[in-house]
Amino acid sequence: MKYLGLIWSNLKRKKLRTVLTLLSIFVAFLLFGFLFAIKDAFGAGVKMADADRLIVRHKVSFIQPLPVSYGARIGQVPGVQDVTHLTWFGGIYQDPKNFFASMPVDQDQFFVLYPEYTLPPDQLYHWKKTRNGAIVGRSLADRKTLNWKVGDIVPITSPIWGQPANQPAWNFEICGIFDTTKKSADTSTLYFRYDYFDEARTRGKGEVGWYTIRIAKNAAPEAVAKKIDEQFANSPYETKTETEAAMMTGFAQQMGDIGAILIAVLSAVFFTILLVAGNTMSQSVRERTEEIGVLKAIGFSGTLVLLLVLAESCVIALLAGLAGLGVAWMLLAIKNPVAQWFPVLQVPDEAMMLGAVLALGLGIATGVLPACYALRLRTAAALRRNG
Amino acid sequence: MSTADSSLVRIRDVTKTFHRGSEDIHVLSSLDLTVAKGEFLALMGPSGSGKSTLLNLIGGLDRPTHGSVEIGGQRIDQLTERDLAAWRAEHVGFVFQFYNLMPVLTAERNVELPLLLTHLSKSQRRQHAGNALKAVGLSHRLKHYPRTLSGGEQQRVGIARAIVSDPTILLCDEPTGDLDRKSGDEILTLLQTLNQEQGKTIIMVTHDPHASIRASRTVHLDKGQLATTAPE
Structure with a gap:
């Protein structure tokens, strides 16, 4: 918990970039929530x-x-x-x-x-x-x-x-x-x-x-x-x-294999998000090479630095992902816009849990490369960059 | 950290070679150096003479190709990366030429950084950071971000960060290199005070002869070897 302030401060470093990354992940998870609600609605009869x-x-x-x-x-x-x-x-x-x-x-x-x-x-x-x-x-x-x-x-x-x-x-x-x-x-x-x-x-x-x-x-x-x-x-x-x-x-x-269509759409969305967020995290960490060097110089171990970078990407993915899921759930709870076609349209509990796990996975996937970069970074070389 | 005599740093037959492609660059060659506890040592020499490399070896940021680096009786060149990081956190305070403060953290939180590695509570960490900033004359700048501080003030924050965990040794790499004369003098005075009043062992890399005269001893490096030692 004592590192949360440091993680949070790093997220505020370039607010526009962070907000745009958050938004892209948010939209992906909003879509995830809606699509799962539709899939669930198709399968409501089976349930x-x-x-x-x-x-x-x-x-x-x-x-x-x-x-x-x-x-x-x-x-x-x-x-x-x-x-x-x-x-x-x-x-x-x-x-x-x-x-x-x-x-x-x-x-x-x-x-x-x-x-x-x-x-x-x-x-x-x-x-x-x-x-x-x-x-x-x-x-x-x-x-x-x-x-x-x-x-x-x-x-x-x-x-x-x-x-x-x-x-x-x-x-x-x-x-x-x-x-x-x-x-x-x-x-x-x-x-x-x-x-x-x-x-x-x-x-x-x-x-x-x-x-x-x-x-x-x-x-x-x-x-x-x-x-x-x-x-x-x-x-x-x-x-x-x-x-x-x-x-x-x-x-x-009769409408087609809804599950397969859903997986295809979501795979494309999440692959894109993985690239976008991963690139952003990599850029963000590379910009901080000297700072990572300083952290290591003052005694932060490589593992701790790795975890801090991973935590940063996980915080972004979880914040935006859970917000996207939450908003999807809330919007459908307030009003079902297609009640005449799908009388029961709600983000199912399983989708909320799957979404949370997926958000965590996205955070780890986008953070793992920059985190490894930070782990491997030689302290003396990182500090020399500034000189 | 105990040694039989008063020497804190013992460097024996140290060689450091960097590899660039197929080329070997010998930065330090069979170097021996001893620094006594409580000493204020200035390391001088032309660019590429190996000053910063030597400082990095003493600070455990790098390892010698050959030879031993013993600080306070401990062979730090034999420690694992993890143990070395823990050792640095406990025993070394770094002061950099370009301050290297975190731009997203206030002065207080920059100084607090090394204490995150301790078991101190948040209030204790803040109290220690406040005391360190007070010691460098910046108690009125606690909540200021680095961008709102002058170069001299930023370096003071850097020094506060270096001393906040009460390290055994302070390693300063061109601490006045980016400052004007007046600010540089203030920083040197501060380092002198830390050395003389708190007994901190300080090793300072500098190009500036004006800075080196504040030290109790000056060592000259040339082509990776000790050249001369100024009178103590």
Whole structure:
């Protein structure tokens, strides 16, 4: 600690250079935070996935529907404990910018399959009694452009299903606002009753998007999935059954390998920063050759001088790196600018820790060459430079 | 640091050769020198005569190619780099021609630097630094940065830094070389005072005969060998 003042004074030697170096590292870590938040958002579905849940969808594509009658048949497959269905609706409220996920569901089975969502009993009761009733997640209801409350009647349109017969929009009554018990779970969806939807829509009646099933405790997911798919083989609606996590992973990968893209971008950024900061540190230390000579002359050992230079580069990298990570975390905590696409956008804890380690690594990497230069510097030769 | 007699520095048959490419440059040749404890020795000689090299050997900044360097009974040419650094911190105070102060530190913190290597607390370090600056007449310049001090004042800070850890020996390399006559005289008076009143052993490299007369003994070097010794 007693050397901290010396390190700090050296950082203030050329303020502009230090500030520019700090800024370049800060921006790199800000980007690191944002990119990891996006990667995490792509993988949010996988995180939310329940190990006991399987998804049954059309074999050809996720957007191909399945008959609602499949529900009862799936329920009879050995190993299947509970079944429900969901259908993609894609709601827009007033303006296309106010787009959010919305789905018609079976109001009796939904919470059986998704116990991580919690709704007060009175609101659940009200929803089950209200044919055009809907429940919305907390983050969606609280969205500034919506600010929905229980009892509100909200007109929603769908780019897929259009309007209901003889009405300009789907008028849903908000019966409840649900929360979640899972930290990473999404509460930006609106769910409404399938019976109302099926009755009012003008096409596709009797069809659902996909089924979610819960398997019995001792059932093997692969075996259950195989039995379900075999049951519907060679029918007009062949199925593909997979775990919820596999389905979510496949869904995210439709956009490309986000992890690989992220690593490529960050590698380029950090390689550049390594060169910039490394060059700055080298320059800074070479300018101080005589001073390093003096330190050694008055008794600072080579190892101590090496550690002081390394500490200097680590302080720069950690200060700027942690600030960048902190600001990224704070900005996303204050406002999610792409809530309609990524309902849960936050810098994950693992990324914060990885970022801190990376900042330390960057400090060591940028400081190691100048530190070795300082270590090897012959005291008499360094002092002669001035003479 | 104890020796059987009063000699503090004993240099025996010291040779120092530098290699520049394929060429060997003999800077010091079979040199013998003894400096007594409490002595104020001036090392004079033309450029390239080996004065600074000899000073570096005595201060443990460099090692002889051949021969022995014994300070206070200890063969410093046989110490490891780490031990040598620790030895310098405890026993040697350096005063440089161009002061070599840290521009980013105040006078007080420049003087405090050698004390960072001790176990003293921050307040104790500051107190010692303050006392050293007071001894060189700069107690009113504690918080000043080197750039705001005159050349003479900067050299005083350099001397304060050299004496703050109460070293056994002060090694001064052209301490007045960058100063005007008046400031140079003040620095020499200060060194004389440290020698006479505090008993500091001082070895001073200088070109200036005016400076050398302040010393108790003058040694002339020429082509790496002792030429003459002025009367004591």
